[in-house]
Structure formats: structure tokens, C-alpha cells
Amino acid sequence: MIGSMTPHRPTLIADAAIALIAERGLRGLTHRAVDEEAGLPAGSTSNLARTRAALLDLALARIVERETEGSPVMADALPDGAEARELLVHGGADLLHRALTVGRTLTLARLELALEATRRPELRAGYDRLGARFTDLATALLARCGSADAPGDARRLIRWCDGVLFNSTAGSGHDRVPTPEELRGETARYLAALLDHD
Amino acid sequence: MIGSMTPHRPTLIADAAIALIAERGLRGLTHRAVDEEAGLPAGSTSNLARTRAALLDLALARIVERETEGSPVMADALPDGAEARELLVHGGADLLHRALTVGRTLTLARLELALEATRRPELRAGYDRLGARFTDLATALLARCGSADAPGDARRLIRWCDGVLFNSTAGSGHDRVPTPEELRGETARYLAALLDHD
DNA sequence: TCCCCGCCACTACGGCTGTAGTGGCCTCTG
DNA sequence: CAGAGGCCACTACAGCCGTAGTGGCGGGGA
Numbered sequence: 001m002i003g004s005m006t007p008h009r010p011t012l013i014a015d016a017a018i019a020l021i022a023e024r025g026l027r028g029l030t031h032r033a034v035d036e037e038a039g040l041p042a043g044s045t046s047n048l049a050r051t052r053a054a055l056l057d058l059a060l061a062r063i064v065e066r067e068t069e070g071s072p073v074m075a076d077a078l079p080d081g082a083e084a085r086e087l088l089v090h091g092g093a094d095l096l097h098r099a100l101t102v103g104r105t106l107t108l109a110r111l112e113l114a115l116e117a118t119r120r121p122e123l124r125a126g127y128d129r130l131g132a133r134f135t136d137l138a139t140a141l142l143a144r145c146g147s148a149d150a151p152g153d154a155r156r157l158i159r160w161c162d163g164v165l166f167n168s169t170a171g172s173g174h175d176r177v178p179t180p181e182e183l184r185g186e187t188a189r190y191l192a193a194l195l196d197h198d
Numbered sequence: 199m200i201g202s203m204t205p206h207r208p209t210l211i212a213d214a215a216i217a218l219i220a221e222r223g224l225r226g227l228t229h230r231a232v233d234e235e236a237g238l239p240a241g242s243t244s245n246l247a248r249t250r251a252a253l254l255d256l257a258l259a260r261i262v263e264r265e266t267e268g269s270p271v272m273a274d275a276l277p278d279g280a281e282a283r284e285l286l287v288h289g290g291a292d293l294l295h296r297a298l299t300v301g302r303t304l305t306l307a308r309l310e311l312a313l314e315a316t317r318r319p320e321l322r323a324g325y326d327r328l329g330a331r332f333t334d335l336a337t338a339l340l341a342r343c344g345s346a347d348a349p350g351d352a353r354r355l356i357r358w359c360d361g362v363l364f365n366s367t368a369g370s371g372h373d374r375v376p377t378p379e380e381l382r383g384e385t386a387r388y389l390a391a392l393l394d395h396d
Numbered sequence: 397t398c399c400c401c402g403c404c405a406c407t408a409c410g411g412c413t414g415t416a417g418t419g420g421c422c423t424c425t426g
Numbered sequence: 427c428a429g430a431g432g433c434c435a436c437t438a439c440a441g442c443c444g445t446a447g448t449g450g451c452g453g454g455g456a
Contacts, residue, residue, distance in 0.1 A: 007401095009403090027225045030361020030443065041337020041405055052444065068218060108316065113287060113367040115310055131370020155371075156384070162369055170312040171360055174352075185356070193391030207433090228413065239435055246433095250414065 009048050012038050014062035015046050017055060022108040026116055031055065056123060064108055064130045084144040089191060093184040096161060100168050100177045107165055134158060144196055153194045160190055210236050211243050212260035215253060220306040224314055229253065254321060258311050262328045264304055282342040287389060291382040294359060298375045305363055311361050326350060343393055351392045359389055 007015075016038035032047040034055070038048035074173050079087060099107045110130075119124040136155050139168035164186070168174050178186070201222060214236035218227050232243040247253035297305045301388070308328075315321040338357050341348035343382075362384070366372050376384070 015384065023317070025204055025224060025317065031445090032443080043405055043407085046445075047288075047405085050445070108313070111368075112368075114364075115306070115313065117369050119221070119223065126203065128370045135371065159361045159365040159369070160358060161361070162365045163359070165356045165358045166309075166312075166364045167357040170309075170316050171357070172312075172326045190391070193388070229415090230413075241435060242438085244415075247433085248415070 009031070009040075009044070010048060010058065011028065011062065013040070013048055016060045017045075017059040018063060018066075018109045019105055021112050022105040023058060026112055029055070029059075053120070054176060055115065056116065056120070057104055057126065059109065060123060060126045060130075063110055063113070064126065065107060067103075067110070068129065068133060080144045085143050085191065085195070088138075088141045088145060089188045092157075092161070093180065093187040094190075096164055096183050097147060097178075097180045099165055104169065110171065131158070142194075145191075147195055156194060157190070207238075209284065210258065211238070211246055214254045215243075215257040216261060216264075216307045217304075218259060220303040224310055227253070227257075239285040250287075252319070254311070254314065255324065257307065258321060258324045258328075261304060261308055261311070262324065263387050265291055265301075265308070265328065266331060279341045279344075280338070282339050283389065283393070286336075286343060287338045287382060287386045290355075290359070290389075291378065294362055294381050295378045296384070297363055298368070301357065302367065305312060305367055309364060309368065329356070343389075346394055354389070354392060 013034060014098055017029060018032050020037050022150045024033075031046040031052075034041060035042050038044070045055065049058050060090050113123060114127055117127045128151075135158055138154035139150045142153045142157070164178075164183075168177060204213055208378060211232060214232050215227060215302065218235050222231075224298040229247075229250075230240060233240050236242070248258050311321060312325055315325045333356055335351050336352035337348045340351045340355070345351045362376075362381075
């Protein structure tokens with residue numbers, strides 16, 4: 001009987017690891033620290049993820065899971081034309097806003113792991129899988145908005161989003177989180193630059 | 199007799215620390231590891247930077263120093279009009295390209311420290327000082343290009359650059375470094391979006 | 397019913413880390 | 427020339443880390 005009230009151990013441990021990465025960095029991610037954060041007896045994390053690499057994999061897999069669950073833009077069939085563009089602006093801005101507020105922990109951990117993936121090929125694979133999902137979705141939507149170069153524009157859009165996320169969490173002079181309206185405005189503006197330029 | 203052939207110890211140690219951060223992450227930054235990387239006897243780093251926080255400060259200060267030295271765009275008096283725009287495109291694209299090639303180590307270390315600064319106010323101060331330099335310069339140049347909202351556009355430009363840097367070093371699917379021509383094209387394109395919209 | 401297998405709490409250990417102390421050398425000052 | 431102060435090599439130590447082993451418990455299949 002594994003329900004939402006008693007998340008099974010791997011999930012509990014992975015979430016604790018993510019929280020730890022966000023608040024103490026990868027340096028603070030320790031088998032024993034995860035035990036403590038999760039409120040589990042010492043040794044639990046070490047048992048589930050014997051090596052440190054396994055622990056990182058666990059955390060990343062859970063990030064992918066949480067990051068792509070229940071996103072409105074991830075829904076069923078994709079619309080066309082102006083409706084697709086509307087979805088791209090609203091969905092995109094909403095995704096960004098959530099990543100900067102309720103999902104800030106997730107975002108910080110993801111950035112941290114992205115940097116770590118620079119040095120760990122196994123992580124890189126998992127991280128790229130996460131990225132591919134967003135890239136594919138963006139490509140499809142952009143194509144339906146009339147982009148002349150959907151893959152290129154998708155790459156540009158993702159890059160721009162990475163900039164917003166990094167800059168608003170770790171960049172210099174980020175005194176406050178942008179409001180949803182600001183994000184919507186900036187997103188619409190950047191999309192216009194991509195799609196409506198002569 | 200402290201010359202360029204024998205960089206004095208603090209610089210040598212700081213550069214070793216930067217290299218270490220880039221190639222092993224903050225987790226790999228250790229007093230003893232820096233000694234080894236710098237080819238100095240054990241204890242040298244510990245003597246210069248007694249605490250770990252001091253070592254991080256040292257590395258960041260050196261990053262600021264190296265990042266802002268000898269940049270063509272940092273030069274003397276700023277031009278106006280089309281010339282300013284040309285400088286912004288060429289200088290910006292060149293800065294990006296160098297940050298992704300010869301300065302990759304510096305860029306990686308900077309990103310890593312930016313994330314760390316999330317948790318360390320002292321670092322945040324130093325990091326913001328670095329950011330302010332670029333922001334101020336961008337603001338001045340954008341104003342001379344006819345930007346109606348130079349501070350806002352500068353923030354957008356910096357954000358976009360952060361995206362390019364992060365995405366091209368740690369992002370998903372970054373199989374290769376963009377060529378200087380690509381970077382110039384993208385930079386010109388984004389600037390056009392900022393300056394020539396409607 | 398009984399046995400087997402996976403899960404879990406707990407322990408062990410070698411190695412590394414941050415930090416601080418000590419004494420020697422070299423240089424600069426008066 | 428004498429003294430002092432700074433830099434540096436080396437050492438000390440307590441604590442923490444990754445990893446692996448062990449034994450007990452409980453549930454599921456034969």
C-alpha cells in the first residue's frame with residue numbers, strides 16, 4: 001500500500017537530496033546529510049544509493065519526474081496558429097514563473113547538476129533527456145506558430161529561458177523575482193522577435 | 199622581483215583554485231588540492247587563505263580581475279550611433295566567443311561561484327560587483343545606440359548572454375561551441391530585437 | 397508451513413578536509 | 427650589525443565522507 005500519504009522511500013530520499021543540493025550545494029550532498037534531511041535513520045541513503053554517483057542519478061531522475069509532471073503545456077494535442085502562440089506565451093511564462101517560485105528548489109538543483117554533468121558523462125545523458133523533452137515540445141509549437149526555422153528557434157527559446165532562470169536565481173543583481181506579468185511580457189516580446197522579424 | 203615570469207603566490211594559487219573549480223567543481227576545491235594543482239608544497243594554500251571562505255573570495259577576486267582585463271569593449275571613450283552598435287555586436291560576440299573557448303575555465307568557475315553565492319552573502323557582493331561592470335557598460339552603449347530603455351535593455355542583454363554562456367557550457371545538447379560567425383549573427387539578431395522593435 | 401529473498405538499521409574503516417600551531421629563513425629597518 | 431616581522435614548509439588533530447559489510451525482520455512463493 002504505497003500511496004501519496006506515505007511516499008515510498010526512494011522518492012522521499014530523492015526529494016531530500018534535491019532539497020539539500022538546492023540549499024547547500026553539491027558539496028553539502030552527503031549520504032548522512034540526506035538521511036537527516038529525510039528524517040530517516042542513518043544508513044538509509046547509503047543503502048539505497050551505494051555510491052555517490054548513484055545518489056546523483058537518483059536526484060536527477062527525480063528532478064526530471066517532478067519537472068515534467070502536471071505541466072499545462074505538456075498536455076494532449078497541440079493547437080495551431082494564434083492559439084499555439086498563445087499557449088507558448090502563457091505556458092512558457094507560467095513555467096518560468098513556477099520555476100522561480102514554488103519550483104525554485106528544483107531549479108537550483110537542476111542548475112547545480114547541469115554544471116556537474118559537465119564532468120560526468122552518465123549525468124549528461126540524463127540531463128540531455130530532460131532537455132530534449134522541452135526542446136521537442138518547443139519545436140512542435142514553434143512550427144505551428146509559423147516559425148521558418150522551428151529547431152533553431154526552439155534552441156534560441158530554450159537558451160533564452162536558461163538565461164532567465166539562471167539570471168533570476170544566481171545572476172548578479174537579482175533583487176526580486178519577476179512578476180507573472182513581467183514574465184509574460186518578456187516572453188511575448190522574445191517570441192515576437194523570433195517569429196515576426198521581417 | 200615579482201614579474202610576469204614568476205607570478206606572485208596569491209595569483210598562482212588563485213589561478214590554480216579557478217582551474218580546480220572548473221574541472222572538479224566546488225567539491226573538488228580543497229586547500230591541499232590547490233597546493234598540488236599549483237605545484238606548491240603542501241600547506242601553501244592553507245597559509246594564504248586560512249579558511250575556506252577566504253579561498254573562495256580569493257578565487258572570485260581573481261576571476262573578476264581576469265574577466266575584465268584587456269577586453270577591447272572596455273576601452274576608452276564610447277562612440278555613438280551606428281558605431282556604438284557595431285561595437286556592441288562585435289565586442290559582445292567576441293566576449294562570448296572567448297568566454298566559451300580560451301576562457302571556458304573562467305566561465306565555468308564563474309557559474310559555479312554564482313550558484314554558491316546563492317548561499318553566501320559575502321560572495322554575492324563580489325559577484326554583483328563583477329556583474330555591475332558589464333551592466334553599466336551595456337547600459338551606456340545601449341543608450342548611445344538609441345535604446346528607449348537602456349537599463350531595461352541592458353538587463354535583457356545580460357540575461358541573454360547568461361543564457362548563451364550557461365547553455366553552451368552546461369546546457370543540454372550543447373554538442374559543439376558556436377562559431378564566431380554564429381555568435382555574431384545571434385548577437386546582432388538579438389540586439390535588433392531589442393532596438394528595432396516596432 | 398517453511399524457506400528464501402529483499403529491505404533495512406547499524407557498524408567499521410581508511411582516507412580526506414578544514415583549521416590552527418610551530419619553528420625556520422629571509423629581508424628590510426634602524 | 428642586530429633585531430623584528432613576515433612568509434613559508436611542515437605538522438597536528440578532530441571531524442566527516444564514501445563505501446562496504448553484517449545480521450535481523452517480514453512478506454511471498456513453493
